[in-house]
Amino acid sequence: METVQQIIAIVLLVLGTFLSLVGVIGFIRLPDVYTRLHATGKVSVFGLVFLLIAASILTPLTAWKGILLIFFVLLGSPAISHSIASAAYKAGVPLVNTKRDDLKSKLERGSGKDV
Amino acid sequence: MLLYLSSLLVLFVIYLMLTGNGSLSNLVLGLIVAAIISLLMPKNTPMLVRIDRLPRYLWAGLQYAVVVIWDVIRGGISTARIVLDPKLPLKPGIVAIPYGKKSELGSAFSAHAITLSPGELVIEIDSEGNMYTHALNVDETLAAAEAGQAKRTRLLDVMFDS
Amino acid sequence: MQTILDIIFSVVLGLHLLMILVAAWHTWTGENSAVRLAGLDLASTLTTAVLVIVGIISGNSLFLDVAIVTALLGYLATVTIAKFISDQKVF
Numbered sequence: 001m002e003t004v005q006q007i008i009a010i011v012l013l014v015l016g017t018f019l020s021l022v023g024v025i026g027f028i029r030l031p032d033v034y035t036r037l038h039a040t041g042k043v044s045v046f047g048l049v050f051l052l053i054a055a056s057i058l059t060p061l062t063a064w065k066g067i068l069l070i071f072f073v074l075l076g077s078p079a080i081s082h083s084i085a086s087a088a089y090k091a092g093v094p095l096v097n098t099k100r101d102d103l104k105s106k107l108e109r110g111s112g113k114d115v
Numbered sequence: 116m117l118l119y120l121s122s123l124l125v126l127f128v129i130y131l132m133l134t135g136n137g138s139l140s141n142l143v144l145g146l147i148v149a150a151i152i153s154l155l156m157p158k159n160t161p162m163l164v165r166i167d168r169l170p171r172y173l174w175a176g177l178q179y180a181v182v183v184i185w186d187v188i189r190g191g192i193s194t195a196r197i198v199l200d201p202k203l204p205l206k207p208g209i210v211a212i213p214y215g216k217k218s219e220l221g222s223a224f225s226a227h228a229i230t231l232s233p234g235e236l237v238i239e240i241d242s243e244g245n246m247y248t249h250a251l252n253v254d255e256t257l258a259a260a261e262a263g264q265a266k267r268t269r270l271l272d273v274m275f276d277s
Numbered sequence: 278m279q280t281i282l283d284i285i286f287s288v289v290l291g292l293h294l295l296m297i298l299v300a301a302w303h304t305w306t307g308e309n310s311a312v313r314l315a316g317l318d319l320a321s322t323l324t325t326a327v328l329v330i331v332g333i334i335s336g337n338s339l340f341l342d343v344a345i346v347t348a349l350l351g352y353l354a355t356v357t358i359a360k361f362i363s364d365q366k367v368f
Contacts, residue, residue: 006278010285013333017289019195020326024296026198027303027319033311034236034249035207038194040315042233044322046191051329055341062338064132069329069345076352078230078237080318083356085238085249087363088311099208103239103247133342 009054016050023047032096033088037081044077118162123153163220168274175273182266183228190232197234197251208253212260214244214268221275222246228267286334293330297323310362314355321351 019042026039049070056066095101126149134141164172197204214225226237226246235256236249250256297320304316325348332340361367 003278006282010282013285013289013330016326017292019191020296020323021292022195022198024299024319026194027315028299029198029203030205032207033309033315034238035205035251036312036315037236038233038251039198040319040322041230041236042191042194043319045187045231045233048322048326048329051326051333055329055333058333059336059338061135062332062341064135065338065341065345068129068132069341069348072345072348072352074231075227076348077322078227080352080355080359081236082226082230082238083359084311084314084318085236087314087359088309089238090363091311093309093311095207095209097205097207099206099253101209102211103209133345135338 005057009057012050012054012057016047016054019043019050020047033093034085034095037085041077041081044073044080048073117166118160119153119156121164121166122156123149126152172274175270179224179228179267179270179274182270183231186228186232186263190234193255194233194251205251206253207249207251209238210248210250210253210256210260211245212248212264214240214246214264216244217272218275221271224271224275225264225267286330290327290330290334293323293327297327314358314362317358318351318355321347321355325351 023039023041023043023046026042027036030036030039052066052070052073056063089103123146127145130145130149131137131142134145212229214222222240222244226240229235229246229248230237234251237246238249239247241247248256248260300316300320300323304313304320307313307316325344328340328344328347332338332344357367
């Protein structure tokens, strides 16, 4: 039983680290803020949550704290992504290589200068 | 009064999860702390959650969680495939996804679900309830948006509207 | 078994510290303030992850408390700075 738990936790730990790594690679490779935010969202939604599940399995004492932190992270990370993207759009950060922009006609863009 | 009691219950449960021991002195201390924090809440806070709908919340909420987790896993796989592809096949763009004029809580949950899945990111909501979503792959999002939004809207309607 | 566990923990911890360095580098040399803020948020998330890993290694549940406080403070800081970027004022 002990060994099975350890093996599951190790698999989750390695998987979470791999997905965080994919997110950081995306953060380096993608061209502008909006696309990069998808990659950072991946780090907190997959990497951190898998690490916390592994922590809850390995040390039963911390299980409730781990679940609480998973709840906070899942509730908070979309709000962070949205607030950064909305601020960037209002400040006039350009979109690189866009296929379509439905919001352009709706919203008065900022002065266009870099803040 | 109902508002006060529900916030006290939520804060008490969070306190117990943080401390994680069930001795009597700890329970009493947690109750006192939760009561003090609930008293500090403003009096005219609107009560968005209705107690008489609790069974509906539990059943529809469970289905909703399954739908959202499935969406998140699918979005994560497609985003990882885009990022690790050497050619970086990006088709970024901002797409309007309609939700309709409904309750604030419902549209907040819908925007949360869309933003939580990697590859889609709500930037702005206008007064007609259109969600302006930035997507990594515009075609894929446009193809999947209608069905996914309909699935989520049905469950959210059960919970918050009607 | 124990040595394999130790090696895996060291590798995971080292990779996370390396990723924090990358995020800090992008915070330093971002092309505009939104990219810098995204890098700062990434660094804060990875700091939480490092605290969780240290908690697993040492078996001390106190580190998870610190991780919760770090996550909540990082959330508040990021949202506040984003509001400052969009409106040029905080309140």
